[in-house]
Amino acid sequence: MTAAAERTQENATDVLAVARDQVLDRGVGLTRDQVLAVLRLGDERLEDLLALAHEVRMKWCGPEVEVEGIISLKTGGCPEDCHFCSQSGRFPTPVRSAWLDIPGLVAAAKQTAATGATEFCIVAAVRGPDARLMSQVRDGIKAIRDSGNDIQIACSLGMLTQEQVDELVAMGVHRYNHNLETARSHFPQVVTTHTWEERWDTLRMVREAGMEVCSGGILGMGETDEQRAEFAVQLAELDPHEVPMNFLIPQPGTPYEQYEPIEGRAALKLVAAFRLALPRTMLRFAGGRELTLGDLGAEQGMLGGINAIIVGNYLTNLGRPAQQDLDMLADLKMPIKALGDTL
Ligand code: SF4
Numbered sequence: 001m002t003a004a005a006e007r008t009q010e011n012a013t014d015v016l017a018v019a020r021d022q023v024l025d026r027g028v029g030l031t032r033d034q035v036l037a038v039l040r041l042g043d044e045r046l047e048d049l050l051a052l053a054h055e056v057r058m059k060w061c062g063p064e065v066e067v068e069g070i071i072s073l074k075t076g077g078c079p080e081d082c083h084f085c086s087q088s089g090r091f092p093t094p095v096r097s098a099w100l101d102i103p104g105l106v107a108a109a110k111q112t113a114a115t116g117a118t119e120f121c122i123v124a125a126v127r128g129p130d131a132r133l134m135s136q137v138r139d140g141i142k143a144i145r146d147s148g149n150d151i152q153i154a155c156s157l158g159m160l161t162q163e164q165v166d167e168l169v170a171m172g173v174h175r176y177n178h179n180l181e182t183a184r185s186h187f188p189q190v191v192t193t194h195t196w197e198e199r200w201d202t203l204r205m206v207r208e209a210g211m212e213v214c215s216g217g218i219l220g221m222g223e224t225d226e227q228r229a230e231f232a233v234q235l236a237e238l239d240p241h242e243v244p245m246n247f248l249i250p251q252p253g254t255p256y257e258q259y260e261p262i263e264g265r266a267a268l269k270l271v272a273a274f275r276l277a278l279p280r281t282m283l284r285f286a287g288g289r290e291l292t293l294g295d296l297g298a299e300q301g302m303l304g305g306i307n308a309i310i311v312g313n314y315l316t317n318l319g320r321p322a323q324q325d326l327d328m329l330a331d332l333k334m335p336i337k338a339l340g341d342t343l
Helices: 003-013 015-025 032-039 043-060 102-114 131-146 162-171 196-208 225-238 264-277 289-302 322-331
Strands: 066-075 119-124 152-156 175-177 212-214 217-219 242-247 282-285 308-310
Touching: 015 032, 015 043, 032 225, 032 264, 043 264, 066 102, 066 131, 066 282, 066 322, 102 119, 102 131, 119 131, 119 175, 131 152, 131 162, 152 212, 162 196, 175 242, 196 212, 212 242, 217 225, 225 264, 242 264, 242 289, 264 282, 264 289, 282 289, 289 322
Parallel strands: 066 119, 066 308, 119 152, 152 175, 175 212, 217 242, 242 282, 282 308
Antiparallel strands: none
Protein backbone atom coordinates (compact mmCIF):
# COMPACT_ATOMS: atom_id res chain seq x y z
CA MET A 1 0.00 0.00 0.00
CA THR A 2 1.31 3.46 -0.84
CA ALA A 3 1.83 6.00 1.93
CA ALA A 4 -1.07 8.08 0.54
CA ALA A 5 -3.39 5.05 0.51
CA GLU A 6 -2.36 4.24 4.09
CA ARG A 7 -3.15 7.80 5.13
CA THR A 8 -6.57 7.59 3.45
CA GLN A 9 -7.33 4.36 5.27
CA GLU A 10 -6.16 5.84 8.58
CA ASN A 11 -8.36 8.91 8.06
CA ALA A 12 -11.39 6.75 7.32
CA THR A 13 -11.11 5.16 10.75
CA ASP A 14 -9.91 8.17 12.72
CA VAL A 15 -12.96 9.80 14.25
CA LEU A 16 -11.38 13.25 14.25
CA ALA A 17 -10.63 13.05 10.53
CA VAL A 18 -14.19 11.91 9.92
CA ALA A 19 -15.52 14.71 12.13
CA ARG A 20 -13.47 17.30 10.23
CA ASP A 21 -15.25 16.37 7.04
CA GLN A 22 -18.70 15.62 8.46
CA VAL A 23 -19.08 18.24 11.20
CA LEU A 24 -16.70 21.04 10.31
CA ASP A 25 -17.15 21.01 6.55
CA ARG A 26 -20.76 19.86 6.28
CA GLY A 27 -22.29 20.84 9.63
CA VAL A 28 -23.64 17.35 10.31
CA GLY A 29 -23.40 16.35 14.00
CA LEU A 30 -21.73 13.15 15.13
CA THR A 31 -23.77 9.99 15.60
CA ARG A 32 -23.95 8.15 18.91
CA ASP A 33 -21.16 5.73 17.96
CA GLN A 34 -19.00 8.57 16.75
CA VAL A 35 -19.50 10.52 19.99
CA LEU A 36 -18.53 7.40 21.89
CA ALA A 37 -15.39 7.05 19.78
CA VAL A 38 -14.50 10.65 20.63
CA LEU A 39 -15.02 10.05 24.34
CA ARG A 40 -12.70 7.06 24.09
CA LEU A 41 -9.85 8.95 22.45
CA GLY A 42 -6.60 8.86 24.40
CA ASP A 43 -5.53 11.95 26.32
CA GLU A 44 -2.77 12.49 23.74
CA ARG A 45 -5.52 13.46 21.25
CA LEU A 46 -7.20 15.95 23.59
CA GLU A 47 -5.49 18.98 22.14
CA ASP A 48 -6.46 18.02 18.57
CA LEU A 49 -10.01 17.32 19.71
CA LEU A 50 -10.40 20.69 21.43
CA ALA A 51 -8.89 22.49 18.44
CA LEU A 52 -11.38 20.83 16.09
CA ALA A 53 -14.31 21.58 18.41
CA HIS A 54 -13.21 25.21 18.51
CA GLU A 55 -13.03 25.38 14.71
CA VAL A 56 -16.54 23.91 14.52
CA ARG A 57 -17.86 26.45 17.01
CA MET A 58 -16.21 29.36 15.14
CA LYS A 59 -17.49 28.18 11.77
CA TRP A 60 -21.08 27.32 12.71
CA CYS A 61 -21.72 29.69 15.64
CA GLY A 62 -19.18 32.50 15.27
CA PRO A 63 -16.88 34.12 17.83
CA GLU A 64 -19.54 35.71 20.04
CA VAL A 65 -20.24 34.48 23.54
CA GLU A 66 -23.67 34.77 25.11
CA VAL A 67 -23.56 35.82 28.74
CA GLU A 68 -26.44 35.03 31.07
CA GLY A 69 -27.29 35.63 34.72
CA ILE A 70 -29.69 33.42 36.66
CA ILE A 71 -31.77 34.16 39.72
CA SER A 72 -33.78 31.91 41.95
CA LEU A 73 -37.30 33.20 42.48
CA LYS A 74 -38.26 30.23 44.62
CA THR A 75 -35.53 28.16 46.25
CA GLY A 76 -35.71 24.71 47.87
CA GLY A 77 -38.63 22.61 49.08
CA CYS A 78 -39.24 20.95 45.72
CA PRO A 79 -41.42 17.81 45.91
CA GLU A 80 -39.40 15.98 43.23
CA ASP A 81 -36.53 13.59 43.99
CA CYS A 82 -33.84 14.43 41.41
CA HIS A 83 -30.94 12.75 43.19
CA PHE A 84 -28.40 15.45 42.35
CA CYS A 85 -30.47 18.35 43.62
CA SER A 86 -30.01 20.16 46.90
CA GLN A 87 -33.36 21.86 46.36
CA SER A 88 -35.36 18.67 46.67
CA GLY A 89 -37.45 18.73 49.84
CA ARG A 90 -36.97 14.96 50.11
CA PHE A 91 -33.31 15.03 51.12
CA PRO A 92 -31.72 16.41 54.30
CA THR A 93 -29.79 19.17 52.51
CA PRO A 94 -28.91 22.52 54.09
CA VAL A 95 -31.00 24.42 51.47
CA ARG A 96 -34.14 25.99 52.99
CA SER A 97 -37.27 26.99 51.13
CA ALA A 98 -37.36 30.72 50.30
CA TRP A 99 -38.99 33.20 47.90
CA LEU A 100 -37.39 36.26 46.41
CA ASP A 101 -39.55 39.41 46.37
CA ILE A 102 -40.17 41.56 43.30
CA PRO A 103 -37.72 44.36 44.27
CA GLY A 104 -35.06 41.65 44.74
CA LEU A 105 -35.81 40.30 41.27
CA VAL A 106 -35.62 43.75 39.67
CA ALA A 107 -32.30 44.43 41.43
CA ALA A 108 -30.87 41.10 40.24
CA ALA A 109 -31.93 41.80 36.65
CA LYS A 110 -30.26 45.21 36.84
CA GLN A 111 -27.06 43.70 38.23
CA THR A 112 -27.07 41.07 35.47
CA ALA A 113 -27.58 43.66 32.71
CA ALA A 114 -24.70 45.70 34.17
CA THR A 115 -22.28 42.81 33.48
CA GLY A 116 -23.11 43.06 29.77
CA ALA A 117 -25.25 39.92 29.90
CA THR A 118 -28.14 39.78 27.44
CA GLU A 119 -30.07 37.01 29.13
CA PHE A 120 -31.68 36.84 32.55
CA CYS A 121 -33.16 33.53 33.60
CA ILE A 122 -35.78 33.35 36.36
CA VAL A 123 -35.67 29.94 38.02
CA ALA A 124 -37.97 28.22 40.51
CA ALA A 125 -37.48 24.90 42.30
CA VAL A 126 -40.83 23.31 41.57
CA ARG A 127 -42.31 20.32 39.74
CA GLY A 128 -44.26 22.85 37.70
CA PRO A 129 -45.62 26.33 38.39
CA ASP A 130 -48.82 26.96 40.36
CA ALA A 131 -51.00 30.08 40.10
CA ARG A 132 -48.96 31.91 42.77
CA LEU A 133 -45.68 31.33 40.95
CA MET A 134 -47.12 32.31 37.57
CA SER A 135 -48.42 35.54 39.05
CA GLN A 136 -45.02 36.28 40.70
CA VAL A 137 -43.31 35.72 37.35
CA ARG A 138 -45.83 37.96 35.58
CA ASP A 139 -45.43 40.75 38.16
CA GLY A 140 -41.64 40.31 38.18
CA ILE A 141 -41.29 40.61 34.40
CA LYS A 142 -43.54 43.67 34.38
CA ALA A 143 -41.48 45.30 37.16
CA ILE A 144 -38.21 44.55 35.30
CA ARG A 145 -39.62 46.15 32.13
CA ASP A 146 -41.04 49.11 34.08
CA SER A 147 -37.55 49.73 35.48
CA GLY A 148 -36.35 50.34 31.92
CA ASN A 149 -34.37 47.10 31.67
CA ASP A 150 -34.75 45.47 28.24
CA ILE A 151 -32.62 42.38 28.97
CA GLN A 152 -34.08 39.22 27.40
CA ILE A 153 -35.95 37.09 29.90
CA ALA A 154 -35.86 33.32 30.12
CA CYS A 155 -37.67 31.14 32.63
CA SER A 156 -37.08 27.75 34.19
CA LEU A 157 -40.17 26.74 36.12
CA GLY A 158 -40.37 22.98 35.65
CA MET A 159 -42.99 21.08 33.69
CA LEU A 160 -45.71 23.15 32.04
CA THR A 161 -49.27 22.73 30.84
CA GLN A 162 -50.19 24.08 27.41
CA GLU A 163 -52.04 26.93 29.12
CA GLN A 164 -48.93 27.90 31.08
CA VAL A 165 -46.79 27.74 27.94
CA ASP A 166 -49.20 30.19 26.28
CA GLU A 167 -49.18 32.46 29.35
CA LEU A 168 -45.37 32.64 29.33
CA VAL A 169 -45.37 33.53 25.64
CA ALA A 170 -47.87 36.30 26.39
CA MET A 171 -45.58 37.61 29.16
CA GLY A 172 -42.78 37.99 26.62
CA VAL A 173 -40.60 35.09 27.85
CA HIS A 174 -38.49 34.27 24.83
CA ARG A 175 -36.61 31.19 26.01
CA TYR A 176 -37.55 28.34 28.33
CA ASN A 177 -35.08 26.13 30.16
CA HIS A 178 -36.02 22.60 31.08
CA ASN A 179 -33.16 20.16 31.26
CA LEU A 180 -33.52 16.58 30.12
CA GLU A 181 -30.71 16.10 32.70
CA THR A 182 -29.30 12.82 31.40
CA ALA A 183 -29.74 10.08 28.81
CA ARG A 184 -33.20 8.61 28.59
CA SER A 185 -31.84 5.20 29.60
CA HIS A 186 -30.23 6.62 32.75
CA PHE A 187 -33.03 8.95 33.83
CA PRO A 188 -34.90 6.38 36.02
CA GLN A 189 -31.72 6.02 38.12
CA VAL A 190 -31.69 9.77 38.71
CA VAL A 191 -35.37 10.71 39.15
CA THR A 192 -38.31 8.54 40.15
CA THR A 193 -41.07 11.14 40.66
CA HIS A 194 -41.48 12.02 36.99
CA THR A 195 -40.27 10.71 33.66
CA TRP A 196 -37.89 11.82 30.94
CA GLU A 197 -40.83 11.72 28.54
CA GLU A 198 -42.77 14.22 30.66
CA ARG A 199 -39.81 16.59 30.38
CA TRP A 200 -39.68 16.01 26.63
CA ASP A 201 -43.40 16.86 26.34
CA THR A 202 -42.89 20.25 27.99
CA LEU A 203 -40.02 20.99 25.60
CA ARG A 204 -42.15 20.04 22.61
CA MET A 205 -44.91 22.45 23.70
CA VAL A 206 -42.37 25.20 24.33
CA ARG A 207 -40.96 24.83 20.84
CA GLU A 208 -44.36 24.67 19.17
CA ALA A 209 -45.38 27.88 20.97
CA GLY A 210 -42.40 29.68 19.45
CA MET A 211 -40.17 30.06 22.53
CA GLU A 212 -36.51 29.15 22.22
CA VAL A 213 -35.75 25.77 23.76
CA CYS A 214 -32.93 25.51 26.30
CA SER A 215 -32.22 22.01 27.51
CA GLY A 216 -29.12 20.28 28.76
CA GLY A 217 -28.13 18.35 31.79
CA ILE A 218 -25.59 17.23 34.32
CA LEU A 219 -22.68 14.96 33.62
CA GLY A 220 -21.07 12.83 36.29
CA MET A 221 -24.20 11.20 37.75
CA GLY A 222 -23.02 7.62 37.34
CA GLU A 223 -23.83 7.40 33.64
CA THR A 224 -21.60 5.35 31.34
CA ASP A 225 -19.74 6.75 28.33
CA GLU A 226 -22.34 5.00 26.16
CA GLN A 227 -25.06 6.92 27.99
CA ARG A 228 -23.15 10.18 27.61
CA ALA A 229 -23.04 9.56 23.86
CA GLU A 230 -26.73 8.62 23.92
CA PHE A 231 -27.54 11.87 25.73
CA ALA A 232 -25.59 14.03 23.26
CA VAL A 233 -27.52 12.52 20.37
CA GLN A 234 -30.89 12.80 22.14
CA LEU A 235 -30.19 16.49 22.66
CA ALA A 236 -29.27 16.82 18.99
CA GLU A 237 -32.60 15.22 18.10
CA LEU A 238 -34.38 17.80 20.26
CA ASP A 239 -32.42 20.48 18.36
CA PRO A 240 -32.47 23.05 21.17
CA HIS A 241 -31.34 26.63 20.77
CA GLU A 242 -29.14 26.21 23.83
CA VAL A 243 -27.62 23.35 25.81
CA PRO A 244 -26.36 24.14 29.30
CA MET A 245 -23.63 21.69 30.33
CA ASN A 246 -23.33 21.11 34.05
CA PHE A 247 -20.83 18.91 35.82
CA LEU A 248 -22.09 17.36 39.03
CA ILE A 249 -21.19 19.17 42.21
CA PRO A 250 -21.91 16.51 44.82
CA GLN A 251 -24.34 18.17 47.21
CA PRO A 252 -24.35 17.36 50.92
CA GLY A 253 -27.44 15.44 51.96
CA THR A 254 -28.33 14.24 48.44
CA PRO A 255 -28.00 10.61 47.32
CA TYR A 256 -25.05 11.72 45.16
CA GLU A 257 -23.09 13.44 47.91
CA GLN A 258 -20.28 10.85 47.72
CA TYR A 259 -19.86 10.97 43.94
CA GLU A 260 -16.45 11.98 42.63
CA PRO A 261 -16.41 15.06 40.39
CA ILE A 262 -15.52 14.34 36.75
CA GLU A 263 -11.81 14.68 36.12
CA GLY A 264 -10.76 17.79 34.17
CA ARG A 265 -9.59 16.12 30.95
CA ALA A 266 -12.70 13.94 30.80
CA ALA A 267 -14.84 17.05 31.26
CA LEU A 268 -13.05 18.84 28.41
CA LYS A 269 -13.50 15.78 26.20
CA LEU A 270 -17.22 15.89 26.96
CA VAL A 271 -17.44 19.56 26.05
CA ALA A 272 -15.75 18.94 22.72
CA ALA A 273 -17.76 15.79 22.01
CA PHE A 274 -21.04 17.63 22.66
CA ARG A 275 -19.91 20.44 20.34
CA LEU A 276 -19.23 17.89 17.61
CA ALA A 277 -22.69 16.37 18.15
CA LEU A 278 -24.35 19.81 18.19
CA PRO A 279 -22.40 22.01 15.76
CA ARG A 280 -24.90 24.89 15.61
CA THR A 281 -26.25 24.88 19.16
CA MET A 282 -25.32 27.40 21.80
CA LEU A 283 -23.30 25.36 24.30
CA ARG A 284 -23.22 26.97 27.71
CA PHE A 285 -20.86 26.35 30.57
CA ALA A 286 -23.18 26.10 33.56
CA GLY A 287 -22.63 24.65 37.05
CA GLY A 288 -19.61 22.69 38.17
CA ARG A 289 -16.99 23.97 35.77
CA GLU A 290 -15.00 25.61 38.59
CA LEU A 291 -14.88 22.30 40.45
CA THR A 292 -13.98 20.07 37.51
CA LEU A 293 -11.84 22.44 35.46
CA GLY A 294 -10.53 25.26 37.64
CA ASP A 295 -9.67 28.65 36.14
CA LEU A 296 -7.38 27.36 33.41
CA GLY A 297 -9.88 24.74 32.33
CA ALA A 298 -12.53 27.39 31.83
CA GLU A 299 -10.33 28.93 29.16
CA GLN A 300 -9.66 25.55 27.58
CA GLY A 301 -13.41 24.94 27.45
CA MET A 302 -13.95 28.31 25.79
CA LEU A 303 -11.37 27.24 23.22
CA GLY A 304 -12.87 23.76 22.93
CA GLY A 305 -16.46 24.32 21.83
CA ILE A 306 -18.21 26.42 24.49
CA ASN A 307 -19.82 29.68 23.31
CA ALA A 308 -21.98 30.79 26.23
CA ILE A 309 -21.50 31.18 29.97
CA ILE A 310 -23.43 31.87 33.14
CA VAL A 311 -21.79 34.63 35.09
CA GLY A 312 -21.86 35.06 38.84
CA ASN A 313 -23.51 32.61 41.15
CA TYR A 314 -25.45 29.49 40.34
CA LEU A 315 -28.61 28.58 42.19
CA THR A 316 -27.16 27.01 45.30
CA ASN A 317 -23.42 27.22 44.64
CA LEU A 318 -21.17 30.21 44.34
CA GLY A 319 -19.47 30.73 40.99
CA ARG A 320 -16.39 32.85 40.50
CA PRO A 321 -16.88 36.65 40.26
CA ALA A 322 -18.52 37.82 37.02
CA GLN A 323 -15.64 40.19 36.29
CA GLN A 324 -13.18 37.29 36.23
CA ASP A 325 -15.18 35.65 33.44
CA LEU A 326 -15.57 38.90 31.53
CA ASP A 327 -11.80 39.47 31.78
CA MET A 328 -11.22 35.94 30.50
CA LEU A 329 -13.41 36.62 27.44
CA ALA A 330 -11.53 39.87 26.81
CA ASP A 331 -8.19 38.01 27.04
CA LEU A 332 -9.47 35.41 24.58
CA LYS A 333 -10.72 38.20 22.27
CA MET A 334 -14.19 36.73 22.26
CA PRO A 335 -16.85 39.44 21.93
CA ILE A 336 -19.89 39.31 24.19
CA LYS A 337 -23.06 38.90 22.19
CA ALA A 338 -25.00 42.17 22.11
CA LEU A 339 -28.68 42.48 22.92
CA GLY A 340 -30.82 41.76 19.87
CA ASP A 341 -28.10 39.83 18.01
CA THR A 342 -28.82 36.31 16.95
CA LEU A 343 -26.10 33.72 16.90
S1 SF4 B 1 -37.51 19.31 39.74
FE1 SF4 B 1 -35.79 20.77 39.70
S2 SF4 B 1 -35.74 21.76 41.71
FE2 SF4 B 1 -37.03 19.93 41.88
S3 SF4 B 1 -35.66 18.34 42.66
FE3 SF4 B 1 -35.68 18.18 40.40
S4 SF4 B 1 -33.96 19.46 39.70
FE4 SF4 B 1 -34.38 20.01 41.87
